[in-house]
Amino acid sequence: MASTEFAVNLGGKTYDLRNFVRDHPGGINTLEKFRGKPVGQVMKLYGHSYSAYHMLNDFRVDSGKDANLTGGVSASGRIITKGEADMDHEQIAFLEELESRLDWSKPLLSQLHKIAPHYELWVNSAVYRKCRLFASPVLESLTFTPWYVVPMFWIPIIVCMGVLQFRDHVFCGDSCEEASLSGLEFVGHIVFGFFLWTLLEYSLHRWVFHHDPGSSVILIQLHFLIHGMHHKVPFDGLRQVFPPIPALLLAVILYLPASLLFTHSLIKLTGALIGYLIYDMIHYYVHHGSPRDGTYLYAMKRYHSNHHFLNHDKAFGISSKLWDHIFKTFVQVKNLGFSLHW
Known part of the structure; x- marks a missing residue:
């Protein structure tokens, strides 16, 4: 892999964290030692939230899909990994189903009715993306x-x-x-x-x-x-x-x-x-x-x-x-x- 990549592995899937390392709440130094290595056990050890696993989808290495850091169309939902087997599988699967209801390439404000009954759950499941709210450039x-x-x-x-x-x-x-x-x-x-x-x-x-x-x-x-x-x-x-x-x-x-x-x-x-x-x-x-x-x-x-x-x-x-x-x-x-x- 190129030296600019910051790959980690979870459940057999590879994720490139190069754009995230400075934003990682746990600091760069804690991530550095896991470059190119599995992170499933350490994520479990430090009690990472559902949101952390959910966000990984935005860094998945997949040559056929957009990483969606600029609002492009991404895959519908995140692949559930083996590393989550001991977590609440139904809860995570439901989060992914909720996410798939919205098209991030379009303004989000007009789409929120699709997740309305579960808004609180959805909004607290963070993603590493940019979003657009209004179709109007002025607004x-x-x-x-x-x-x-x-x-x-x-x-x-x-x-x-x-x-x-x-x-x-x-x-x-x-x-x-x-x-x-x-x-x-x-x-x-x-x-x-x-x-x-x-x-x-x-x-x-x-x-x-x-x-x-x-x-x-x-x-x-x-x-x-x-x-x-x-x-x-x-x-x-x-x-x-x-x-x-x-x-x-x-x-x-x-x-x-x-x-x-x-x-x-x-x-x-x-x-x-x-x-x-x-x-x-x-x-x-x-x-x-x-x-x-x-x-x-x-x-x-x-x-x-x-x-x-x-x-x-x-x-x-x-x-x-x-x-x-x-x-x-x-x-x-x-x-x-x-x-x-x-």
Whole structure:
């Protein structure tokens, strides 16, 4: 085999993981020792989820079929391997039957009725592919964005809001419309807004993004649009930060009630936007970055991987574990005894 390939064997079938090694939640170093070798026993030993076995179909070496990393037509369903013989065979077979109902070469949003009664099971069975949501190029363009567009869009807005609010409430002199704020009070409002964001981050993720849509096709489509697709295609780098225009609309909607509840709401909004920007950048980095063991982002990368592939109903914090501790959804990630490298 060519040196660029990263072949492994499972149940007599060969899978080329070259495009996946940096995304592997368990790091590159743990995979490297199994290049060209069987992986069935080690996958069982480390408790790989159904999703891990399901995803392997996207890497199967088969000269007659498209690997489907760019949305091309792939084989209908994944071959069940011998390595899964001791797992729930009927469950895995059903996952493959569900997958075969959809045509990934076409927009997915209009096809979700085909898996509606079993949407929760299907959406948490990740694949290593890219997807299209809308047939309309305009609508589709609003659903994805490169990570760097987010800071380019939000940093000028945050700086402008902060400077204007500081001028109007701290350096306003005799022109103050109300009692001026000290610099420390101004920072206090910023920090309070930042803290509010952390609660909002957790709340949206837990109670909105992970709300069970049931079998309603409309609710399923809405869920898939706002968060479900991220669990289905968790390695698509263009769908891991919030596109600026939808994010701006959401910020306006959330600000309206907040402006009635809090004083100096625009200052607090500035702090909340700082929190949001940090969150979005952390979210992208924990999917694609290479943090070192012992760092905060290393811990958050492992924590978020646990949410994606083991505990979908826990570990909702992305930039912080604070609210997971408070609301009893914290997950203790397994201590491996060695460092992971990505």
